[in-house]
Amino acid sequence: MTTPETSDSLNSETKIKSIAAGGGRITLAVHGTKAVFEDLSAAYPLKLLSPRINEPRVGVVYLLSYGGGLVAGDQVELDVVLKERSCLLVLSQGSTKVFKTRSGQRLASIRPNGTGASDDSLTTQTIRYTINSKSTLLLLPDPVTCFRSASYNQIQTFNVTPDGSFVILDWLTSGRKALDEDWAFTRYYSENEIFIGGRRWARDVMLLEGDNEDGEHLEGVVPSRRFLAEKLAPYSCYAMVLLYGREVEKIIDNLRVTFEMITVFKRREPEDLIWSFSPACNASPIGLGTGAIVRIAGTETDVVKVWLKERLRGLEEIVGPDVYRKAWR
């Protein structure tokens, strides 16, 4: 993804006084048919950019961090509000790179409340989304790439009205291929918790712990410890997509039908890409829209990206083909 144009971005420094380091606020509203950012403010190391969009109701925002990555101890805390009938596409600038842990050094030292970060060297990104009536959140960032020895927490909370819609993509890669990094980070924790109509609808928690902790397995004990790379092989990119609501119902139906048509005959070797589709929990009360969770694993990030771009193409109807293309640049 190239650097987005900055010409139309609001001045992200104006409200900086009221925002803690790494903090930010985004509020998108619709005036007539025009999407307007009523608030778009952020403090170092977080930066927000919004390119000019001509699509009615649609706003686009890029979440950036200075230098294109987060270093040990960085704490990003962001609040995002989608007002009625708005549609927000949230993107990142290239993959979110998480650098390695260096104890005792940190840039932004404000610790978010409630996340209970116990370690100063931990990089934490906390984002709260509020999706109001008939609004649509499309969260399509590039994957997170944790470098060797990095330790990363990502906590995203979504409060959604039953007539809202969303597509939430959360994905990560195994590291920097060029440096032979293959699942070499220390710890990756990603949590996506969704409340619809005030009721908990899903909490997806993925925890991947690397291999450089010691003292857990005694030497000489059989079987020997499995490395993270062995557990996740042959795949080097894992993605999860949560979908919900009327605006994306067609996409969900297409995914479901395509998945139901799959027949797995016994194979000798794994495929380059596998995916699964699960409908949202049956415990959901009546009156809620359709929802689903899709998981994808691929041998290469690009294989997964191509798959996602194709399967989510129905979003072009919401944001238009030009804006949709931005998500996969």
Place this chain on the structure above:
Amino acid sequence: MDNDDEMYILLLLADSNLPTGSFVASAGLESYVAHGFLSQNSSSSIIDFVQDSLPSYAHLALPFVSDAHRIISTYANAKNSPENNQDEVDRAVKKLIGLDELYEVMTLNHVARRASKAQGIALLTLYSKGFSRPLSISSNIDEPIRLHEARLTQLLDQYKVLIRSEETPGHLPVCWGMLTGALGLTLERSQYLHLFLHARSLLSASVRLNNIGPYGSQQILLHAVRPLVATEAAKCRMLRTGELDEDKDGFNRTTHGPANTWPLGDILAARHDQQHSRIFNS
């Protein structure tokens, strides 16, 4: 409960003929095999699968086992007579439903959800039909013991009714914590046994899939699975759901809460029904 009593309960629960519904579950193993993840040396591949699958299950499920067990223990230790017991029952039920619903929304794979619910209700049925005292030998039992058993039966039976009427999902880890708590097994034993049984049912599934033989399965259980179960039980012993009131202050979900740790296993398990032929339900 003294050690001999507890040992006897352990022997009963470890019986592979126990009607718990685990016979039809492979917890993703059948799909793993079908998707080409078995190497030439199938015995070592099965160990790999247990090594990857067991920690993920432990990290997600044990917090629910632990908290359900704690709810039952608290309830069991309160000294009420069955006549004015309903408030206590309601309180315990409410907390159990909270756990059950959280497990439901954290298990985003429909196949795993289905298998977990089938085995959960089976455990409560086992309790009421298999572990209740037969009328023929209940007449000469001490009054305090009779009351204690009646109170636990009241709670577990009421919960079973709620599962049947779909007011709560009735997931396996929650029901396991309830069952073992009601039988008076210590939390530590309950956790350990739950992981052992999970691993053993994977091994028994691999025998029925003809990936390994029955002797090989015992060999793996004794030599490979034992340290794995011990490691995971120790590692996940202190994990909690964070849902109980006593845990709400200062609970750090990112280090002490339930989590999935093996995304590949989740994808494969969710593709179970896509297999052209299959002998298991999960």
